[in-house]
Amino acid sequence: MPTGVALRAVRAQLFDAAERVLLRDGPSGLTSRAVTTEADCAKGVLHRHFDDFDAFLAEFVLDRVEKLDEKTIALKDIAGTGTVVENLTEALTAVFESVAVAIVPLVIFRDELRARLRREWPAGVPVLTQAAVMIAAYLETERGLGRLAADADVDTLAATLIGATHLLFADRTGAAPEPDAVRKTVTAVVGSGT
Incomplete structure (x- = not known):
C-alpha cells in the first residue's frame, strides 16, 4: 500500500520540505528521512528523483x-x-x-x-x-x-x-x-x- 500523498511537483515539494526542516532543525536535522516525512511521502520518492541525498541537497x-x-x-x-x-x-x-x-x-x-x-x-x-x-x-x-x-x-x-x-x-x-x-x-x- 502506498504511503503519503501523491506529489504533483515532486522536486518543488521536496525542496520546500527541506527548507522547512532546515529552518526548524538546522543542518544536522536535515536528513532524507526528515525531508520525506515533512513532505509526507515515502523515502523512495526522493531517491527516484535524485542519485543520492547530496545530489538532492546540491539541487536544493x-x-x-x-x-x-x-x-x-x-x-x-x-x-x-x-x-x-x-x-x-x-x-x-x-x-x-x-x-x-x-x-x-x-x-x-x-x-x-x-x-x-x-x-x-x-x-x-x-x-x-x-x-x-x-x-x-x-x-x-x-x-x-x-x-x-x-x-x-x-x-x-x-x-x-x-x-x-x-x-x-x-x-x-x-x-x-x-x-x-x-x-x-x-x-x-x-x-x-x-
Whole structure:
C-alpha cells in the first residue's frame, strides 16, 4: 500500500520540505528521512528523483539561489525610489530572514555537498555569492542614477554588505537583529547621504 500523498511537483515539494526542516532543525536535522516525512511521502520518492541525498541537497541549494534572481529584478525595479540605505536595509533583511542564513552552515557542514556545488559554483557559498551579485546589480543601477558616487566600487560594497549583515543574522536560533542594527550597518558601508 502506498504511503503519503501523491506529489504533483515532486522536486518543488521536496525542496520546500527541506527548507522547512532546515529552518526548524538546522543542518544536522536535515536528513532524507526528515525531508520525506515533512513532505509526507515515502523515502523512495526522493531517491527516484535524485542519485543520492547530496545530489538532492546540491539541487536544493541551487534552486534557492535561483529564487534570489527574482529578488534581484524586484530590487533593481525600486532603484531611484526611497533611499539607498532603506532599500538595502529591506533587501538584506529579506535575504537573511530567508533560508539563506541556514544554507551557509549546511554547505559548511557537508563536505560532499561543497564538492558538488564547486562543480557548478566555483567560488563562495552560493546563496551569499548570489546575494552579493544581487546587491551589486542594484548598487550599479543606483550609481548610474547618480545616487551613489560615480567611482563607488559596487562589487566590494556588495560583498562588504553581505558579510557584515550575515554577522548580524548568523545565529539562526537567536532573535533577528532590529531593523536599526541593519540600517546602521548599511549606513556605515554606503554612507548616510544615499
